[in-house]
Amino acid sequence: MTLSRETVINLVLALALLIVPVVASQMGQPFTVTLATRIAVLALAATGLNIALGLGGLVSFGHAAFFGIGGYAAGILASHVFSGEPMPFGFEGSNQMPVIWIFAVMACGLAGLAIGAISLRTSGVYFIMITLAFAQMIYYFAVSWPAYGGEDGLSILVRNQFPGINTMLPLSFFLLSYGVLIVCIGLFALLRNARFGTALQAARQNEVRVASVGISPYGIRLTAFVLSAMMTGLAGALYADLNKFVSPSMLSWHMSGELIVLIILGGTGRLFGPVAGAMLYVIFEFALGGITERWQFFLGLILLGVVLFARGGLIGLLAGKARHG
Amino acid sequence: MILSLALEQLLNGLQLGVMLFLMAAGLTLIFGVMGLINLAHGSLYMVGAFACAVVAAATGSFWLGLAASLVAAAAAGAIVEFLVIRKLYDRDHLDQVLATFALILVFSEGARWVFGSFPLYLDIPPLLAGAVPLPGIEAYPLYRLAIIGVGALVALGLYLLISKTRLGMRIRAGESDREMIAALGVDIRTLYTVVFALGSALAGLAGALVGALQSVQVGMGEPVLILAFVVIVIGGIGSIKGALVGALIVGLTDTLGRFLLPPLLGLVMPASTAATVGASLAAMLIYIVMALVLAFRPRGLFPAKA
Amino acid sequence: MVDRPILELTDLVKTFGALRATDGVTLDLRAGEIHALIGPNGAGKSTLIHQICGTQQQDSGTIRFAGRDIGRMGVSERARLGLGRTFQVSSLAPEFSALRNVMLAVQAKGGSSFRFFRPVMRDRALIDQGMAMLERVGLAQRANIPAAELSHGERRQLEIAIALALGSKAFLLDEPMAGMGPEGSKRLTGFLDGLRHEAPILLVEHDMDAVFALADRISVLVYGRIIATGTVEDIRRDPAVRAAYLGDHA
Numbered sequence: 001m002t003l004s005r006e007t008v009i010n011l012v013l014a015l016a017l018l019i020v021p022v023v024a025s026q027m028g029q030p031f032t033v034t035l036a037t038r039i040a041v042l043a044l045a046a047t048g049l050n051i052a053l054g055l056g057g058l059v060s061f062g063h064a065a066f067f068g069i070g071g072y073a074a075g076i077l078a079s080h081v082f083s084g085e086p087m088p089f090g091f092e093g094s095n096q097m098p099v100i101w102i103f104a105v106m107a108c109g110l111a112g113l114a115i116g117a118i119s120l121r122t123s124g125v126y127f128i129m130i131t132l133a134f135a136q137m138i139y140y141f142a143v144s145w146p147a148y149g150g151e152d153g154l155s156i157l158v159r160n161q162f163p164g165i166n167t168m169l170p171l172s173f174f175l176l177s178y179g180v181l182i183v184c185i186g187l188f189a190l191l192r193n194a195r196f197g198t199a200l201q202a203a204r205q206n207e208v209r210v211a212s213v214g215i216s217p218y219g220i221r222l223t224a225f226v227l228s229a230m231m232t233g234l235a236g237a238l239y240a241d242l243n244k245f246v247s248p249s250m251l252s253w254h255m256s257g258e259l260i261v262l263i264i265l266g267g268t269g270r271l272f273g274p275v276a277g278a279m280l281y282v283i284f285e286f287a288l289g290g291i292t293e294r295w296q297f298f299l300g301l302i303l304l305g306v307v308l309f310a311r312g313g314l315i316g317l318l319a320g321k322a323r324h325g
Numbered sequence: 326m327i328l329s330l331a332l333e334q335l336l337n338g339l340q341l342g343v344m345l346f347l348m349a350a351g352l353t354l355i356f357g358v359m360g361l362i363n364l365a366h367g368s369l370y371m372v373g374a375f376a377c378a379v380v381a382a383a384t385g386s387f388w389l390g391l392a393a394s395l396v397a398a399a400a401a402g403a404i405v406e407f408l409v410i411r412k413l414y415d416r417d418h419l420d421q422v423l424a425t426f427a428l429i430l431v432f433s434e435g436a437r438w439v440f441g442s443f444p445l446y447l448d449i450p451p452l453l454a455g456a457v458p459l460p461g462i463e464a465y466p467l468y469r470l471a472i473i474g475v476g477a478l479v480a481l482g483l484y485l486l487i488s489k490t491r492l493g494m495r496i497r498a499g500e501s502d503r504e505m506i507a508a509l510g511v512d513i514r515t516l517y518t519v520v521f522a523l524g525s526a527l528a529g530l531a532g533a534l535v536g537a538l539q540s541v542q543v544g545m546g547e548p549v550l551i552l553a554f555v556v557i558v559i560g561g562i563g564s565i566k567g568a569l570v571g572a573l574i575v576g577l578t579d580t581l582g583r584f585l586l587p588p589l590l591g592l593v594m595p596a597s598t599a600a601t602v603g604a605s606l607a608a609m610l611i612y613i614v615m616a617l618v619l620a621f622r623p624r625g626l627f628p629a630k631a
Numbered sequence: 632m633v634d635r636p637i638l639e640l641t642d643l644v645k646t647f648g649a650l651r652a653t654d655g656v657t658l659d660l661r662a663g664e665i666h667a668l669i670g671p672n673g674a675g676k677s678t679l680i681h682q683i684c685g686t687q688q689q690d691s692g693t694i695r696f697a698g699r700d701i702g703r704m705g706v707s708e709r710a711r712l713g714l715g716r717t718f719q720v721s722s723l724a725p726e727f728s729a730l731r732n733v734m735l736a737v738q739a740k741g742g743s744s745f746r747f748f749r750p751v752m753r754d755r756a757l758i759d760q761g762m763a764m765l766e767r768v769g770l771a772q773r774a775n776i777p778a779a780e781l782s783h784g785e786r787r788q789l790e791i792a793i794a795l796a797l798g799s800k801a802f803l804l805d806e807p808m809a810g811m812g813p814e815g816s817k818r819l820t821g822f823l824d825g826l827r828h829e830a831p832i833l834l835v836e837h838d839m840d841a842v843f844a845l846a847d848r849i850s851v852l853v854y855g856r857i858i859a860t861g862t863v864e865d866i867r868r869d870p871a872v873r874a875a876y877l878g879d880h881a
Contacts, residue, residue: 019858025466061835068575081445091540118616118620122623122624125362126558126562126619126624126625128362129362129555130419130556130558130619132551132554133551133612134612134616135616136551137609137612140605140612141605144604144605144607144608145605190747190750194747194750195746195749195751195754196744196747197384198727198734198738202727205725205727206723206725208718209722209724209732209733212684212706212716212722213735213736213739213740213793214707215705215739216705218706219745220744223745253467257422259805260426261423264419264423268419294434294437297431298432299427299432300427300434301427303430303831304427307420307424308409308424324649
């Protein structure tokens with residue numbers, strides 16, 4: 001079996017993201033490891049969004065909501081371990097990542113169900129604006145609710161733990177994040193090629209077609225939106241642990257925009273689009289940020305160029321048009 | 326006393342609604358005519374505020390500043406339309422969102438480059454300084470009243486423009502059928518630039534007017550932009566009437582919610598809890614209203630197209 | 632009740648403002664027949680099709696299909712009952728191959744779309760059924776070509792393959808001959824001739840040669856009304872039809 005060009009590129013990206021931080025860690029450069037972790041976690045968040053946006057064509061401009069909810073799940077559960085105070089509804093705090101992740105994913109699943117159920121009644125521009133508005137609603141709630149830091153955010157004093165791994169070591173935490181990323185990319189690939197993915201992608205290409213073979217697009221899309229929210233939420237929990245801090249800025253609409261940007265920079269609907277996009281983004285941020293404080297100005301120009309002239313993103317540029325079975 | 330406070334809040338809500346209408350009218354016009362979703366509309370609001378602040382500071386005249394805000398925002402809008410936006414009309418909404426998101430980055434960082442991160446201040450013109458007594462209210466700021474007046478004038482002006490003038494006829498034709506208007510021999514490119522500049526000027530005007538109430542700073546357009554989105558989603562995207570009704574609903578709901586919710590909740594819970602919960606709920610209230618409207622009317626209160 | 636028509640429209644009315652696009656249409660489709668619906672442009676054929684498959688809602692009147700009132704059902708629900716349609720303008724998933732387009736229909740027919748892990752392209756049963764349908768319409772060699780790259784005629788064939796895959800109890804074919812060359816039309820005519828024994832066909836078509844060759848019955852729609860229904864001979868002779876419609880061609 002010969003590998004397609006895209007597969008080769010994907011393998012190269014996956015290996016590069018793994019090898020660079022491992023080598024950097026050997027050479028005593030923990031900052032590079034942190035950058036790589038940032039790439040992995042952002043790529044995970046964007047892979048979640050890619051289910052809705054890339055496969056389903058659902059332009060959610062509110063995925064920061066799920067990213068932030070995931071982050072707050074980590075922050076809030078951890079804070080109760082430190083304060084010793086019980087949580088509402090009889091839950092207990094936890095500083096164990098597996099527990100936190102389950103909470104984050106469940107909370108985002110529920111939020112995704114509620115937001116998706118209403119938003120998916122609409123389409124097009126309405127959908128974009130409504131998802132944006134719901135995310136803003138949660139943002140303002142986080143800002144105005146003082147219990148967990150309000151506007152100032154919430155610190156995670158000690159990074160949460162994972163059984164058998166010392167998460168305080170940058171490389172260990174990177175490898176953990178990387179592992180989660182690869183598993184989720186695998187899930188994305190399965191989803192895309194399964195019956196569900198067929199129906200979801202067909203609904204993006206031609207909604208009437210899907211309905212007239214007897215599949216209701218609404219149910220398919222809502223499921224996709226929920227799955228998408230869950231994966232982005234998981235990334236949010238990791239992101240909070242990476243920064244040992246969570247604040248409303250994780251919920252802000254800039255965050256939602258950035259998640260979309262990651263996908264577009266890499267290539268919409270492509271398996272490794274989010275990874276490529278996150279690499280480009282973090283490297284831009286680092287490289288340009290070193291030269292000028294105003295790096296976002298140039299990011300804006302680059303993004304404009306990509307949207308106007310290079311629609312396939314990086315993967316599209318390297319591997320050509322996407323092929324479906 | 327309570328009544329006078331309530332009336333004052335009502336007027337504040339009206340004033341916020343009017344501001345939102347200025348923003349939302351441009352957004353909805355641009356969407357209705359060109360089918361474009363423009364995130365950078367908030368940047369044009371910022372351009373208007375900065376232009377007003379800079380010119381007012383240089384000349385000492387708020388009124389020259391106000392004129393400058395209209396000119397600067399319209400010009401910035403026309404230039405952006407010419408360079409970027411017109412390439413986006415036949416793209417999908419995702420591309421429009423991304424490109425205009427990119428424009429926000431360029432505008433915001435550009436403004437920070439030129440003006441720095443410190444806010445500029447814009448004084449209320451002496452003519453409109455001070456407060457006037459109103460029935461039931463001891464004194465209400467004249468400037469806020471003037472903003473409400475400006476909003477009413479703009480609403481009237483837009484109504485006349487669209488229903489009575491040649492340009493308005495073309496706008497209406499462009500909304501219903503783009504091919505037809507091209508067939509009529511109207512230069513559609515120029516029409517689009519004019520509509521975009523008009524929407525931008527309204528945003529710039531709003532920015533300048535608000536600039537004297539708050540401070541003029543980078544990023545000031547973004548919260549307003551999102552509120553304006555809520556407005557046009559509630560009102561029905563593409564409908565000027567919807568924008569007006571939606572703006573008033575959002576302005577009043579937000580202002581009155583912040584004013585009324587804490588004391589109302591105080592009736593059923595301890596005052597300190599009520600203050601917290603009330604404030605959080607009030608912050609979410611307009612979004613809850615929006616969700617309710619959409620649950621029953623997925624295309625808003627005044628759907629513009631079938 | 633064996634002889635009850637599979638599809639029955641009774642007094643269907645649909646107005647757009649002052650325009651009565653469908654004006655009291657009563658029409659049926661019986662087992663084993665091809666019932667052609669003809670009429671000049673703007674007669675309301677598309678609007679009627681939209682109401683039958685559920686993309687538009689009638690103002691009044693009933694639509695019964697396979698013994699059930701489907702007039703208030705959604706598009707996908709009607710499709711699940713066995714109403715298979717093709718579109719006037721080809722409506723496919725353009726990025727998917729011909730095979731995957733058919734497989735979408737096979738999966739919709741044969742179970743749930745909520746399967747998240749097993750790759751469809753390794754699902755032998757799904758592929759075999761899809762290929763069988765493509766073979767029936769003569770598209771097997773083009774199975775791996777994206778729908779967007781198929782020729783106009785091939786897309787029509789693919790639409791029919793999809794309707795076949797759904798195991799439809801009735802076919803609603805909206806101008807299947809449109810844009811086909813004479814050779815393609817001839818082949819498709821032969822194919823539809825055999826298809827009627829599988830399930831009856833409501834055929835909306837402008838190609839009169841095809842209509843006269845295929846139809847068991849013809850209904851003529853003018854200004855939202857059926858002005859005549861009958862055999863090919865009846866319709867050819869009907870003076871009202873000649874005046875309103877065929878007269879243009881005479």
